[in-house]
Amino acid sequence: xxxxxxxxxxxxxxxxxxxxxxxxxxxxxxxxxxxxxxxxxxxxxxxxxxxxxxxxxxxxxxxxxxxxxxxxxxxxxxxxxxxxxxxxxxxxxxxxxxxxxxxxxxxxx
Amino acid sequence: xxxxxxxxxxxxxxxxxxxxxxxxxxxxxxxxxxxxxxxxxxxxxxxxxxxxxxxxxxxxxxxxxxxxxxxxxxxxxxxxxxxxxxxxxxxxxxxxxxxxxxxxxxxxxxxxxx
Numbered sequence: 001x002x003x004x005x006x007x008x009x010x011x012x013x014x015x016x017x018x019x020x021x022x023x024x025x026x027x028x029x030x031x032x033x034x035x036x037x038x039x040x041x042x043x044x045x046x047x048x049x050x051x052x053x054x055x056x057x058x059x060x061x062x063x064x065x066x067x068x069x070x071x072x073x074x075x076x077x078x079x080x081x082x083x084x085x086x087x088x089x090x091x092x093x094x095x096x097x098x099x100x101x102x103x104x105x106x107x108x109x
Numbered sequence: 110x111x112x113x114x115x116x117x118x119x120x121x122x123x124x125x126x127x128x129x130x131x132x133x134x135x136x137x138x139x140x141x142x143x144x145x146x147x148x149x150x151x152x153x154x155x156x157x158x159x160x161x162x163x164x165x166x167x168x169x170x171x172x173x174x175x176x177x178x179x180x181x182x183x184x185x186x187x188x189x190x191x192x193x194x195x196x197x198x199x200x201x202x203x204x205x206x207x208x209x210x211x212x213x214x215x216x217x218x219x220x221x222x223x
Binding site: 032 | 151152153154155168199201206208209210211212213214215216217
């Protein structure tokens with residue numbers, strides 16, 4: 001089955017810097033790649049997604065890149081703010097969804 | 110506006126006791142529904158999904174069962190809790206392709222099994 005790996009378990013950046021979280025997947029049939037954010041002690045909420053028919057998607061300060069050949073996708077956050085601090089989960093789906101282990105992003109003032 | 114409600118907010122239960130967790134979605138007709146489990150500090154594991162009333166598919170066997178008695182209601186249960194059932198249980202809904210759409214998560218239920 002699908003296996004999603006999130007390469008950074010923790011990422012610490014200074015406020016205003018950019019942050020990049022990288023994920024890889026194994027199943028070439030996966031076609032939907034969402035990202036979710038989980039603040040401490042809370043539930044998940046959707047951040048951004050990308051489908052396999054495109055290789056880039058941007059929403060305000062967030063950009064997702066997808067490299068299907070390398071089976072790799074990444075979340076780029078520009079001009080980070082303290083409220084971006086959270087655990088970010090990447091996921092890959094071909095009907096069934098598989099999540100990575102999460103990356104703890106810490107944005108230091 | 111659509112809302113998703115989970116109950117209870119938290120539970121402390123004894124090993125071997127029964128469990129029932131609930132989830133309701135208001136404001137959406139015929140959503141896809143999901144149950145997830147998150148171990149403390151861990152990743153999410155999809156447990157069940159349901160595309161329609163009365164039909165539930167199991168994704169992972171964890172000695173749990175799920176039912177969808179109404180379009181807007183999803184129930185997770187077991188007759189005998191194990192220590193390994195401790196964690197954070199999340200209900201979610203989506204529309205459209207059940208595996209290819211944004212999912213909206215409920216606030217979750219924290220379960221501690223002692």
